[in-house]
Amino acid sequence: MIGVRMLVGTRKGAFILTSDEKRKKWDVDGPHFAGWEIYHMKGSPADPDRLYCSQSTSWFGQLIQRSNDGGKTWEPVGNEFKYASETGTHLWYDGTPRPWEFARVWHLEPSLHDADTIYAGVEDAAMFRSTDAGQSWKELTSLRTHESAPFWAPGAGGMGLHTILQHPTNPKRIFIAISAAGVFRTDDAGETWQPMNKGLKSPEIPNPEAEVGHCVHRIAMHPSRPETLFMQKHWDVMRSDDAGESWVEVSGNLPSDFGFPIDVHAHEPETIYVVPITSDSFHVPPDGKLRVYRSRSGGNEWEALTNGLPQKDCYVNVLRDAMAVDSLDSCGIYFGTTGGQVYASADSGNSWAPIVRDLPAVLSVEVQTTS
């Protein structure tokens, strides 16, 4: 039966939400790993029943869980994320150098082609790869040892590598983003990395147009147009049409261009979604109105999507990994909030309904279209 499986990571466990293609009635399964923070879960495109989950607490550290049956059962796999060479230093909040120290896995990105290969983005920022289904992890060292790395600094939530985008046909090309360093691209499967931040302007850093140091919150790509990237930066929504070589602002008429997630419609590569947030010092929607904004022109011209979303007294946030789309004919859009609501739209954002209202704070949302 065609349907949707949603993987929701929260502050206090993992939840798996399933529905048929109508996406009206949902089964909620969880919490899995109750009491642990689930920064991210994601399924393998090569084997959709192979799921990976990042589980952690400040008390007992990092675990990685793997499921081979779509989340019915799980087994812990390798949890040793060891920097592969001498750890240098990055900048701390007070501007002093601080040695790299592993804290947690922010994001897991399974290979597009091999269910046993998976990438992990971690804090302090680095990228790891497993080729044995998560049993062991090896750092792609040249990112952390990039010549600019001593000048990277943490964002408010830590110095995490939070986005990993794989080119759909060229496995050697990968984009990553780090808060607060910016976007980097490899064209040789992680042997070397180049900063891709030309055109970004961040008044919060000493040189607003510096090569690195930008607080990129999220980047997104449609697989049919891998040269085009969309970005939600700390402030500013941006796009690149040359694989990250240059960026232009497309914030247009948004009520605020601060925000965290950004995503692309499954079938319309110029239709994109953001959730404007008031400011960097007030992480809630403007005017207490939870509004998703959609642009059908790849930016600049935005429309508010409000049907079914709270339009008064709403003071939640939507975090960077907490929005996803399905690939059914009528594209579904989903997001979770720090207030524990998960909202779904089965009609590309025209109307919304909450699937659940009272989960723990939602950290991440991923969606699989099942068959």
Place this chain on the structure above:
Amino acid sequence: MIRIVLPQHLRTLAKVGWEVEVAVSGPVTQRAVLDALEEAYPVLQGTIRDHGSDKRRPLVRFFACQDDLSNEPPDSPLPEAVASGKEPLLIVGAMAGG
């Protein structure tokens, strides 16, 4: 046998009950007991001590016989009551919010 009480999250992870027992050959030290525990339950590697350095995680505590042994050198002998199995070694998640 050395008796060990794990915190709830690690009991769930290791799929064990309130108390586990491990055998230690040689001096009964914190390091020897944790080595034996992790050998018996590999899933606990990295959850009590950091990988590689074997340094106690900051929010994990070791108690026994109503004493806090968390900051004792890892190669110091544990109390005789723990070594004899009369008292358990308590591995505790620190009180640090919920």
